[in-house]
Amino acid sequence: DAKTTQPTSMDCAEGRAANLPCNHSTISGNEYVYWYRQIHSQGPQYIIHGLKNNETNEMASLIITEDRKSSTLILPHATLRDTAVYYCIVRASNTGNQFYFGTGTSLTVIP
Amino acid sequence: ETGVTQTPRHLVMGMTNKKSLKCEQHLGHNAMYWYKQSAKKPLELMFVYSLEERVENNSVPSRFSPECPNSSHLFLHLHTLQPEDSALYLCASSQDPSARNTDTQYFGPGTRLTVL
Numbered sequence: 001d002a003k004t005t006q007p008t009s010m011d012c013a014e015g016r017a018a019n020l021p022c023n024h025s026t027i028s029g030n031e032y033v034y035w036y037r038q039i040h041s042q043g044p045q046y047i048i049h050g051l052k053n054n055e056t057n058e059m060a061s062l063i064i065t066e067d068r069k070s071s072t073l074i075l076p077h078a079t080l081r082d083t084a085v086y087y088c089i090v091r092a093s094n095t096g097n098q099f100y101f102g103t104g105t106s107l108t109v110i111p
Numbered sequence: 112e113t114g115v116t117q118t119p120r121h122l123v124m125g126m127t128n129k130k131s132l133k134c135e136q137h138l139g140h141n142a143m144y145w146y147k148q149s150a151k152k153p154l155e156l157m158f159v160y161s162l163e164e165r166v167e168n169n170s171v172p173s174r175f176s177p178e179c180p181n182s183s184h185l186f187l188h189l190h191t192l193q194p195e196d197s198a199l200y201l202c203a204s205s206q207d208p209s210a211r212n213t214d215t216q217y218f219g220p221g222t223r224l225t226v227l
Contacts, residue, residue: 032213043201043218044154045113099216101154 004088009106012082018075020105022088025069032091033064034099035073037084044087044101047073078109114138115219117202123225124192132187132222134202142208143185144216145177146201154201160185161208192226199223 005023012018024033034049048055048062050071055062061074075082087104114137124130136143145157159167160179174196176188185202203216 034215041199041221041223043113043115043117043203043221046215046217049213049215099154103153 004090004102006086006088006102006105008103009108011108011110012075012078014080014109014111015077018073018078018082018107018109020073020075020086020088020107021070022072023070024088024090027068027090033062033068033071034089034091035060035062036087036089036099036101037082038087038104039081039084045084047086078107080109080111083107083109113217113219115202115204115217117200117219117222119222120220121223121225123227124189125227126192126194128192129188129190131189132200132202132224134185134187134219136183136185136202136204136217136219138204138206138217140204140206140217141182142205142214143179143182144203144205145175145185145187146203146218148199148201148221150198158187159208166208189224192224194226197224197226 032049032051035047036044038044047059048057050062064071085104085106087101089099116135118133142161144159146154147157148154157171158177163179174191178186199221201221202219205214205216207214
């Protein structure tokens with residue numbers, strides 16, 4: 001999988017949009033961008049994934065740059081329950097079945 | 112709720128004990144996984160079962176023994192563990208592991224294991 005770089009931590013005010021960046025400058029054409037989050041001591045929760053186009057679901061939006069070298073996960077109205085570690089994962093088809101979770105971004109939503 | 116349940120949620124065991132972790136998925140998926148998450152470390156894949164057959168084993172010590180009796184249930188049998196095996200053990204499932212780059216894995220809540 002292509003390596004990803006994320007900020008170690010971020011704060012966001014409750015009710016505001018949380019924009020979590022991820023750099024994946026070595027991404028190749030068949031690699032998807034996945035986002036998961038993990039609330040303390042719980043299992044990772046799938047959020048969203050995409051290849052080229054921007055994606056939106058009930059949880060978040062994923063914005064992928066045209067060159068696909070970076071992406072941004074957007075939580076439109078952050079709540080205290082969104083406090084978690086957010087993982088950006090780039091996944092290829094030739095790397096077995098494992099999702100490689102790096103260190104992620106620790107997002108703290110502040111009241 | 113992700114449709115993947117794990118029991119027990121917490122387990123404390125001695126090094127000479129034998130215990131089992133259970134995972135059940137209610138999503139109709141064809142593959143199930145065991146991951147280990149130690150403190151301050153990324154998730155490590157332990158075992159993969161696809162259509163009830165083990166397809167991947169990343170050289171996990173033999174004191175961990177998986178069992179997949181059907182596509183909805185997965186067990187991890189534990190015996191003579193060491194204190195360094197204390198970790199969060201996570202189960203996941205997915206629909207089609209052959210579609211690797213688009214096959215989303217859904218995780219259970221995990222079992223927090225402490226080995227004394």
